[in-house]
Amino acid sequence: MTFDSEELSVKLYNTEKQEARIVDLKEYVIGAVASSMPPEFPKEALKAQAICCRTLVVKRMGIFGGSGCKRQPGFDVCTDSIHCQGFMDIDERQKIWANRYEEFAQKIQAAEEETSETIMVYNSNPIEAVYHEACGGCTEDSENVWGNKVSYLRRVECIYCKDSPYWNNIKSFSIRELKRRLAINFDDNLTDKKEIPGLLSGVESTTSGRIKKIRIGDMVFDGEDVRSLLGFSSTRFTWKVSGVSFQVMGLGNGLGLCQYGARGMALLGFPVDEILKFYFTGVELKQMDKPTHSKPLIGKTIVLDPGHGGDSGSSGPMGLSEGYVNLEIARAVAEGIIQCGGKVILTRDKNEFVSLAERVRISNENRPDITISIQQNIFADEQMGGTESFYYPGDIEGKKISEHIHRELLAVLMLKDLGVKQADLFVLRETNNPSVMINVAFLSNPEEERFLSEPEFRQKAAKAIINGIEAYYHD
Numbered sequence: 001m002t003f004d005s006e007e008l009s010v011k012l013y014n015t016e017k018q019e020a021r022i023v024d025l026k027e028y029v030i031g032a033v034a035s036s037m038p039p040e041f042p043k044e045a046l047k048a049q050a051i052c053c054r055t056l057v058v059k060r061m062g063i064f065g066g067s068g069c070k071r072q073p074g075f076d077v078c079t080d081s082i083h084c085q086g087f088m089d090i091d092e093r094q095k096i097w098a099n100r101y102e103e104f105a106q107k108i109q110a111a112e113e114e115t116s117e118t119i120m121v122y123n124s125n126p127i128e129a130v131y132h133e134a135c136g137g138c139t140e141d142s143e144n145v146w147g148n149k150v151s152y153l154r155r156v157e158c159i160y161c162k163d164s165p166y167w168n169n170i171k172s173f174s175i176r177e178l179k180r181r182l183a184i185n186f187d188d189n190l191t192d193k194k195e196i197p198g199l200l201s202g203v204e205s206t207t208s209g210r211i212k213k214i215r216i217g218d219m220v221f222d223g224e225d226v227r228s229l230l231g232f233s234s235t236r237f238t239w240k241v242s243g244v245s246f247q248v249m250g251l252g253n254g255l256g257l258c259q260y261g262a263r264g265m266a267l268l269g270f271p272v273d274e275i276l277k278f279y280f281t282g283v284e285l286k287q288m289d290k291p292t293h294s295k296p297l298i299g300k301t302i303v304l305d306p307g308h309g310g311d312s313g314s315s316g317p318m319g320l321s322e323g324y325v326n327l328e329i330a331r332a333v334a335e336g337i338i339q340c341g342g343k344v345i346l347t348r349d350k351n352e353f354v355s356l357a358e359r360v361r362i363s364n365e366n367r368p369d370i371t372i373s374i375q376q377n378i379f380a381d382e383q384m385g386g387t388e389s390f391y392y393p394g395d396i397e398g399k400k401i402s403e404h405i406h407r408e409l410l411a412v413l414m415l416k417d418l419g420v421k422q423a424d425l426f427v428l429r430e431t432n433n434p435s436v437m438i439n440v441a442f443l444s445n446p447e448e449e450r451f452l453s454e455p456e457f458r459q460k461a462a463k464a465i466i467n468g469i470e471a472y473y474h475d
């Protein structure tokens, strides 16, 4: 069962820029690999990383039945590497890779293409495909990090990351520095002695050798707290008590794929499937399933109302007719809705005048689930521009639909956000079903008129409206 994965798009929330974006899955995987693994790594390691990144996002994507990013409702993933998964966009890649851009871009693109549509599953479900920089000798059981036992996140001994810069780091502190950093009490007079009895005791560690609990001075710490207070790269550490020097092994929490280990295995000639099966216990590699919601609008009837047909509509400064633009966008939306299994009624399908009262009558008579009126703004001031959406005061569903559509439009068209507003407009007031009015852009603004004259722009707007409708029903 194959399908074109380029048709799948990821709703991405850029945490740093506080920005919404729609990216196709292929491009998403490339940006996620770029963000999470050095591009100098060997190809089989990059392929392992590509499968991890793809599996992780597929598990979250709404279209596959995932529940999305828990922090940003309505989005599949955010770009916070601690919350969801990091993502490096093309501008950043060009900047950071500089004169090696072509080489690295080709390598990562090849890693994506050669693993295309492959994900890791356990009992046929996509797994939480986590990874960390270097385990330092042993990966970790999930319960020691998350508190719950995950069958495929089991401890494995790994010698493959021993060439990493994180295999073994010595961090030394004076007793005074240790006291300050950990805010503990301890008798300083003992500082000169070789042995410092009682400074470190009560150690509890996991079977993989990471510290769970330790008593330092007069306080008991979790391994994680020591790691963050003393700036260690992992909780896999031991110590020597003359001064105090800690030997820290690994970087990261030790869950799932050890990235430097994947590098080591790739250099030894292991193929991608053996690398992944080494770190993820009992998983299988398989092709992604078809999206579970490929027909998300089955059973829905939607009235599309392209406003201002024929002579009733105005034109832009270059002569583009509003009635024509509205109809072109509405037709593209109609096509998309039908592909999603929904039923569409257009209040007009030619560029002709249909009265407002008649358009409302068509809507009410067909008892649709939603009515969407598509229009363009026209202002005397040519500078005015942007995207604006309206619903009737008190129409709660209309408000939700307009918010979803508005968000999708902003993400792809990137025009000025004029907001989602209440308005007592005839077409909204007189329809007896949830209704919205979308003003895609300003026909009176020469730049936006030029956009509206381009078929690609109208297609993008239509796709955004369809995505908004889908998101509303998925919510």
Ligand SMILES: [Zn+2]
Binding pocket: 069, 070, 071, 072, 077, 078, 079, 080, 083, 084, 085
């Ligand atoms: Zn997130």
Ligand SMILES: [Zn+2]
Binding pocket: 134, 135, 136, 137, 138, 158, 159, 160, 161, 162, 258, 260, 261
């Ligand atoms: Zn390792």
